[in-house]
Amino acid sequence: MRVQGNDDVWTEWKQLYVEAGLLERSDWTAVPISTPPTSLTETKRPFRVRQTFTVPSSGSRARLYITALGLYEAHLNGKRIGEDLLTPGWTSYYARIPYQTYDVTELLTPGENVLGAWVGEGWYAGTLGYHGGTKNIYGERIGLIAQLEVNGEVIAKTNEEWQWSYGSVISSEIYNGEEYDARLGDTDFADGDWEAVEALPFPSAKLFSSQAPTVRSVQTVKPVEIITTPSGKTVIDFGQNFGGVVKIVGTPPSSGVLVLRHAEVLEHGELGDRPLRYAKCTDTIRLSNRSVTGYSPKFTFHGFRYVEVTGWPGITLSDLEGVVMQSAMERAGTFECSHRLVNRLYENCVWSTMANTISVPTDCPQRDERLGWTGDICVFSPTMSYLFDTGGFMGEWLKDLAHDQNRLNGVVPIFVPDTGTDFSYPEAIWGDASVLTPWDTFTATADLHLLEKQYDSVKLWLSRGVLRDPHTGLWSREQDQLGDWLAPKAPPETPNMGPTDDHLVADAWLIHSTKTASKIARAIGRDDEADVFATTAEGLTEAFYREYVTAGGRLVSDTQTALALIIRYDIFPAPLNGAKSMYRQRFAQRLVHLVKRANWQVDTGFAGTPIILQTLAQIGAAEHAYRMLQAKECPSWLATVLLGATTIWERWDSMLSDGTINPGEMTSFNHYALGSVASFMHECVGGLRVVEGSGWKQVLVKPEPGGTITSAKTSHNSPLGVYAVDWRIDSGNIKVQVVVPPGGSAEVVIPGWPQGKREMKGSGTWSWEEAYNTPDFPPKVYEPHFAPVRPNEWVP
Ligand code: BGC
Numbered sequence: 001m002r003v004q005g006n007d008d009v010w011t012e013w014k015q016l017y018v019e020a021g022l023l024e025r026s027d028w029t030a031v032p033i034s035t036p037p038t039s040l041t042e043t044k045r046p047f048r049v050r051q052t053f054t055v056p057s058s059g060s061r062a063r064l065y066i067t068a069l070g071l072y073e074a075h076l077n078g079k080r081i082g083e084d085l086l087t088p089g090w091t092s093y094y095a096r097i098p099y100q101t102y103d104v105t106e107l108l109t110p111g112e113n114v115l116g117a118w119v120g121e122g123w124y125a126g127t128l129g130y131h132g133g134t135k136n137i138y139g140e141r142i143g144l145i146a147q148l149e150v151n152g153e154v155i156a157k158t159n160e161e162w163q164w165s166y167g168s169v170i171s172s173e174i175y176n177g178e179e180y181d182a183r184l185g186d187t188d189f190a191d192g193d194w195e196a197v198e199a200l201p202f203p204s205a206k207l208f209s210s211q212a213p214t215v216r217s218v219q220t221v222k223p224v225e226i227i228t229t230p231s232g233k234t235v236i237d238f239g240q241n242f243g244g245v246v247k248i249v250g251t252p253p254s255s256g257v258l259v260l261r262h263a264e265v266l267e268h269g270e271l272g273d274r275p276l277r278y279a280k281c282t283d284t285i286r287l288s289n290r291s292v293t294g295y296s297p298k299f300t301f302h303g304f305r306y307v308e309v310t311g312w313p314g315i316t317l318s319d320l321e322g323v324v325m326q327s328a329m330e331r332a333g334t335f336e337c338s339h340r341l342v343n344r345l346y347e348n349c350v351w352s353t354m355a356n357t358i359s360v361p362t363d364c365p366q367r368d369e370r371l372g373w374t375g376d377i378c379v380f381s382p383t384m385s386y387l388f389d390t391g392g393f394m395g396e397w398l399k400d401l402a403h404d405q406n407r408l409n410g411v412v413p414i415f416v417p418d419t420g421t422d423f424s425y426p427e428a429i430w431g432d433a434s435v436l437t438p439w440d441t442f443t444a445t446a447d448l449h450l451l452e453k454q455y456d457s458v459k460l461w462l463s464r465g466v467l468r469d470p471h472t473g474l475w476s477r478e479q480d481q482l483g484d485w486l487a488p489k490a491p492p493e494t495p496n497m498g499p500t501d502d503h504l505v506a507d508a509w510l511i512h513s514t515k516t517a518s519k520i521a522r523a524i525g526r527d528d529e530a531d532v533f534a535t536t537a538e539g540l541t542e543a544f545y546r547e548y549v550t551a552g553g554r555l556v557s558d559t560q561t562a563l564a565l566i567i568r569y570d571i572f573p574a575p576l577n578g579a580k581s582m583y584r585q586r587f588a589q590r591l592v593h594l595v596k597r598a599n600w601q602v603d604t605g606f607a608g609t610p611i612i613l614q615t616l617a618q619i620g621a622a623e624h625a626y627r628m629l630q631a632k633e634c635p636s637w638l639a640t641v642l643l644g645a646t647t648i649w650e651r652w653d654s655m656l657s658d659g660t661i662n663p664g665e666m667t668s669f670n671h672y673a674l675g676s677v678a679s680f681m682h683e684c685v686g687g688l689r690v691v692e693g694s695g696w697k698q699v700l701v702k703p704e705p706g707g708t709i710t711s712a713k714t715s716h717n718s719p720l721g722v723y724a725v726d727w728r729i730d731s732g733n734i735k736v737q738v739v740v741p742p743g744g745s746a747e748v749v750i751p752g753w754p755q756g757k758r759e760m761k762g763s764g765t766w767s768w769e770e771a772y773n774t775p776d777f778p779p780k781v782y783e784p785h786f787a788p789v790r791p792n793e794w795v796p
Contacts, residue, residue: 001013032069032158032202033159034200043127044120044121045166045170046167046299047119047166048164048192049162049163051115051161052112053113055108055113060105060150061151063104064081064115065099066144067100069145070120070122070124070143071087071121071299072087072120074117074146076107076115077114082100084215085325086215086359088210089215090123090417091210092400093124093139093417094138094205094403094407095205096205096208098208098209098212100209101209115146118299119142119143122174123359124142126174127173128419129368130278133278134419139203145158158197160197163196163197165194167186167191167192168180168182168184168186169299172300174370176300178284182287182288182295214328216326217323217324218328219354221242221322222317222318223237224238230269233310234308234309234315235309236315238307240305241303241645241646244302245297245300245302245322246260246262246283247295247323248320250318252312252315254287255288258284258292260282260284261281261307264303264304264305265306268660275654277367277665283297303365305646324354325358326358327393330717332716333714333715335681335713337712339630339707341632341638341642342638342681342685345637346678348641351670352647352671353380353672361377361380364668364670372397374412374416375427375430376606378436379609380676381433382443384672385441385444386444386679387678391450398437398438401437402456405460406457411424411425412430428505428510430482434458435516438520443693444695444718446697447695451523455526462514473539474503474506474507474543474544475507481503481506482495482502483496483497483607484502484559484608485605485606486652487608488601488635488651489603490605492651492664495664500561500607501562505562507540507548508571508607510540511569512569515533515569518534541573555587559594560598560612561604561605565611567584567588568614568618591615591616591621600628601628602636609677610676622704629707634652634653639653645669648670649669649670650667650671650673651666684703685704686725687704688701688716695718697745700746702748703727703751704751705775712727718741718744724738727751733772734750734768735767736770739764743763744762745760745761746762747760750768
């Protein structure tokens, strides 16, 4: 390999070493191994398998290819192999089971070696779904498949010659947690009664080496406080809500039972576990003389900030540690500004992203769901792909989406991997993830191959998945929609019943998806099909106007969400006697009017929240966006921060101001969707925006200072390298510094420049200093005498 620079000079040749994994079914001579069949209604007890084998000499290239029907944790000669957790991860196991490859050269010794592994039920056969859930979704028997090769020659592989035994783990379930009995030893895969395993048929699903990073411990969190609750219980506060497990670092008593119950919040001083519904989220450790220092559960994770501890009198802050788990994507985006609460809101968004990227993009990490809800990622993926390098993670998940969608004849399941339950009805936004998320990922990565691979899924959703009205091509009125899910005015028990018409929401997304499909087709060179999608979108737009817009420019649903969707997704009919600009102007005025009337409180749910602030900025009403961002009364982002949120809540009022948990069934404290406001921080406050579909080859740098924020900086580590924007208002001037990586280009608009002025910049570090008048803030209400007086409202 060699590369050429801008100066046309070639580097020296370098040898590029490429190692392939097991590509074909025939490369696997190992077979899945398991215990004899167990009950189908009981939780499956994790078991161990092992095999002894000899290696003639060490120092050779040794690779372990390994996966499970379930989850595994592998050991070689008593040492844990790798650092990955919850392997092999969750995919659509019907079709695709990932395997991992480990370099085990250093762990092998000449002569006798012992390869062993724990196997647990995981997502494969453990309970998934709410109302008690379903077991054995992907298979009734769990097992291990492993093949160890030295210099390409198989020297150990799972087959009938292996042995199995139960060990100290009694149960380990994703939702319920782990039961561990320290009296039963399991060191070195030596203790216990070992019996011959049973071989299982090789799975029909393809074993593949995943592009997605595995789940790992990405950070540790130390407890900050030990609380004695009003009822006398001991609760450890980790100070941060996160997805992961607790690790014992101290020494608990040598007898009795240690119980760790996890929850996200306290309610009136006690562990608030009602939102967890059926999920027990409890680790139980039966203690003995055998040390449990270093113990953490194997095949579960929890979403929590608080842990109620029983069975450990005198526990101290240094006895436990929080292990933060996440698919180990690289962090790509940063943001910081002069407003303390906005910074905390941003951090909350990062934490919710971390907790909801444990193997798949999930709704929440704590209750009896933790499923790959497609609508949640559909609205959040632009934000997520700024925060993290999502290419591999989203690329693999989208393959599962396409697969599961094919099984359902074009309908995108509302969560992926689909669990084969009854949730396969077509839903706007949720199903639109099949079109919009590939485009967002392409925008972030420039991975054309991903678009090509997803294109059939894009077309299938629009041709067969969407249930249409045969006359208009819009969504069928027969189909219920989730609409602007969780809009603040929706009643707690019916989150789809917000004030915006659910069909209007669905149809706006349908038009947005159809236009995006056109862009996708264009990007991969399918120009004819791109034209068809564009024409279809125009027809749908006309039908949309007939259905929802009066001739004078009033909307059927007069709401923030409806107006923002139309403006942001550019849903305007073809210009006719200036009609386009009439609508544009009227909708923009109306949106500002409604925002003022709402006293700058958010009135949007899943559909409107990701775009409301950017839309206000786009129509030249950034001061209103800032006033909404900085508003402190519920519903608002900062209201949650002021109530102590350390993650993004599912509802604007997941916690009520009197310290009671929202009575709704769906009350998580860790859902990323409403955190999509971070995109406003990146794009408008920070001022760094990727040009759609460019894979960060082009950006727009356009900070739009406002509110009481006087400085901000943001950066994104793109496929080309780091872009950064840093601005500060100081004594009537604004200073802006911009960094553009090699191969990148930025269109720059500095605050205060005359309308239309812009500069194009290539790679390098660029600075400007301009005279700048801070805009008036806060914007005024119409009738000041009706407006509540809020002292100190704008103090950061
Ligand atoms: C999930 C949401 C999801 C919704 C759709 C909820 O239970 O937590 O995030 O998108 O259901 O019905």
